[in-house]
Amino acid sequence: MDISSIRQDGYFFHRRFFYVCKNAAKQQSEAPMNPHSxxxxxxVGRRxxxxxxxxxxxxxDFSDSVGIDRSSYIKIERGDKPLKAEMAYxxxxxxxxxxxYLYRGRLTELPAPLADSLMRSLTKGDL
Structure with missing residues (x-):
């Protein structure tokens, strides 16, 4: 059995039976993310x-303008909570x-003045 046969809820299928694999879902979801990704x-929060x-x-005001709960937005901007696709949309x-731009940081599809302003803001601490 390989790890891909373990479902996210911690069950895995072997022949005709389901078995529980304790902490399987937890182990998969806690994989450390590359901090430079x-x-x-x-x-995403910095952007x-x-x-x-x-x-x-x-x-x-920003969170209200897009219909996101204020406390959730604060956690998202801080990087403590991932940005959901519907919120990003x-x-x-x-x-x-x-x-x-939101997920990958690509500025190519943005208007030039906005892209320049965002680039200056994102790199102000790197100098």
């Missing part, structure tokens, strides 16, 4: 913060950024 929640600051909004539609 663009998909890392902290990286959200840059977008919010570009529009001169505080966290409450609402942000991209409301503020004119691509989901590719």
């Amino acid at each position: 663009p998909f890392n929640p902290k990286s 959200l913060e840059a977008l919010r600051e570009h529009h001169h909004l505080n966290k409450a 609402a942000i991209s539609e409301r503020w004119g950024v691509s989901m590719d």
